[in-house]
Amino acid sequence: MSTIKNKLRRLLIDKGLVITMGDRPEVLHHHSVGIEGDKIVFIKPSSEVNSEGWDEVYDARDMAVMPGFINCHTHAAMSLMRGFADDKPLKEWLEDYIWPSEAAFMNRENVALGTRLALLEMISAGTVMFADMYFFEDEVAKACHEAGMRVLLGEGLLDFKTPHFQRPEDGIAFTLDLASEYAHDPLVKVAFAPHAAYTVSPTLLKKIAELSGQHNLPVHIHLAETRQEVEDCYRAFGSHPVDHLFNVGLLNHRLITAHMVHVPAEYHARLREAGVRIAHNPSANLKLASGFAPVHEYLQEKIILGLGTDGPASNNNLALPIEWRHSSLITKMLTGQPETINAFDALYMATTGGAKVLGVDHITGSLQPGKAADIILIPLNKPHLLPVYNIYATLAYSMHPTDVDTVIINGKTVMRHRRILTLDTEKIITQVKKVEEKIAHYFHLNNRRNGKK
Numbered sequence: 469m470s471t472i473k474n475k476l477r478r479l480l481i482d483k484g485l486v487i488t489m490g491d492r493p494e495v496l497h498h499h500s501v502g503i504e505g506d507k508i509v510f511i512k513p514s515s516e517v518n519s520e521g522w523d524e525v526y527d528a529r530d531m532a533v534m535p536g537f538i539n540c541h542t543h544a545a546m547s548l549m550r551g552f553a554d555d556k557p558l559k560e561w562l563e564d565y566i567w568p569s570e571a572a573f574m575n576r577e578n579v580a581l582g583t584r585l586a587l588l589e590m591i592s593a594g595t596v597m598f599a600d601m602y603f604f605e606d607e608v609a610k611a612c613h614e615a616g617m618r619v620l621l622g623e624g625l626l627d628f629k630t631p632h633f634q635r636p637e638d639g640i641a642f643t644l645d646l647a648s649e650y651a652h653d654p655l656v657k658v659a660f661a662p663h664a665a666y667t668v669s670p671t672l673l674k675k676i677a678e679l680s681g682q683h684n685l686p687v688h689i690h691l692a693e694t695r696q697e698v699e700d701c702y703r704a705f706g707s708h709p710v711d712h713l714f715n716v717g718l719l720n721h722r723l724i725t726a727h728m729v730h731v732p733a734e735y736h737a738r739l740r741e742a743g744v745r746i747a748h749n750p751s752a753n754l755k756l757a758s759g760f761a762p763v764h765e766y767l768q769e770k771i772i773l774g775l776g777t778d779g780p781a782s783n784n785n786l787a788l789p790i791e792w793r794h795s796s797l798i799t800k801m802l803t804g805q806p807e808t809i810n811a812f813d814a815l816y817m818a819t820t821g822g823a824k825v826l827g828v829d830h831i832t833g834s835l836q837p838g839k840a841a842d843i844i845l846i847p848l849n850k851p852h853l854l855p856v857y858n859i860y861a862t863l864a865y866s867m868h869p870t871d872v873d874t875v876i877i878n879g880k881t882v883m884r885h886r887r888i889l890t891l892d893t894e895k896i897i898t899q900v901k902k903v904e905e906k907i908a909h910y911f912h913l914n915n916r917r918n919g920k921k
């Protein structure tokens with residue numbers, strides 16, 4: 469036993485400003501976080517901690533030490549389509565641009581590459597876990613293992629053929645295989661990911677609801693994103709998308725709904741009672757002019773709520789600080805109440821709230837002894853962050869995503885002094901430029917190299 473214990477890396481994060489998050493505000497000045505292997509073993513005043521005898525000590529003086537961010541909804545590999553088709557309505561964007569380019573380019577190799585590009589971006593902005601919905605999700609699992617990133621992944625299921633599967637039944641079988649393969653994995657978790665109620669038939673949704681119950685797997689779906697979707701749902705099924713999901717047996721505590729922009733107040737109590745979780749994607753909703761989710765009402769109703777970026781082709785960022793800024797500022801403006809989505813609420817959605825949405829709050833989302841060491845360090849001695857009167861306000865309203873200096877996930881340092889240690893950044897960038905060239909050529913885009921001519 470002792471041999472195994474001796475092998476665990478012992479890391480001390482010393483003399484930091486520790487923001488534990490969790491359900492109540494707690495700021496601990498001049499505290500140290502002890503890590504053994506993948507776990508936090510203590511959080512104590514630095515005066516009580518001996519900094520000798522550790523494998524490594526990170527000096528966190530003048531730094532915020534907090535839980536890493538959780539992105540509750542994205543399509544990571546779509547980073548390869550960032551900036552490829554912008555300023556268009558959702559339907560046109562999907563049907564005329566995204567789906568054709570996916571059919572032409574999003575093969576296994578490019579999903580592996582695009583996911584790695586997204587991982588570089590996410591880690592560099594302090595993200596320690598994300599929920600992914602895309603294709604070739606076995607590649608996403610491999611990429612996350614390589615990067616040391618947590619993920620809740622789900623193979624995108626649609627009624628029609630995807631880049632990975634001819635038939636949705638094959639995607640369902642594949643999801644179940646992935647779930648059993650990663651059942652005991654420390655980083656990778658698996659969900660069913662039916663794309664939306666307008667792309668997946670009620671029969672298939674019912675089947676997914678049944679299997680989700682049998683195997684206790686979450687279901688991650690886009691819901692009530694646009695007004696058009698709601699109107700189409702009434703036309704096709706005579707009900708609002710929330711009622712539609714109830715009718716097919718999906719409205720329960722395993723459900724993770726992305727967007728929830730157009731959900732009238734009479735549904736809110738029902739969502740809370742059912743234990744439905746919401747991934748709020750303010751930037752993507754703004755960019756596609758879909759509307760703005762009633763997040764203040766969701767929070768008042770105590771619905772489980774986290775933040776997502778949505779895919780990098782519809783945002784076009786994967787940085788949570790940008791999401792909470794949009795969420796907080798626009799909700800204040802819409803409600804006329806500046807106290808709404810306050811600085812703590814904003815950070816809560818990106819940490820503990822997100823962990824609850826993805827069903828991992830017993831593992832991550834706050835700093836507590838016994839929880840996984842998913843920790844980020846943010847140096848505070850910067851012109852745009854000083855002075856620090858209220859650390860929640862500093863982080864929520866002044867922080868830039870690139871202020872994150874160090875990222876530790878499951879006890880492993882994946883970024884130190886802004887250098888990503890687990891992925892080959894240069895190699896990924898070189899490969900991405902090659903794919904960019906091909907996509908630009910195929911769609912006759914005036915990309916940067918064409919632009920130079």
Ligand SMILES: [Zn+2]
Nearest residue numbers: 690726778779
């Ligand atoms: Zn999405």
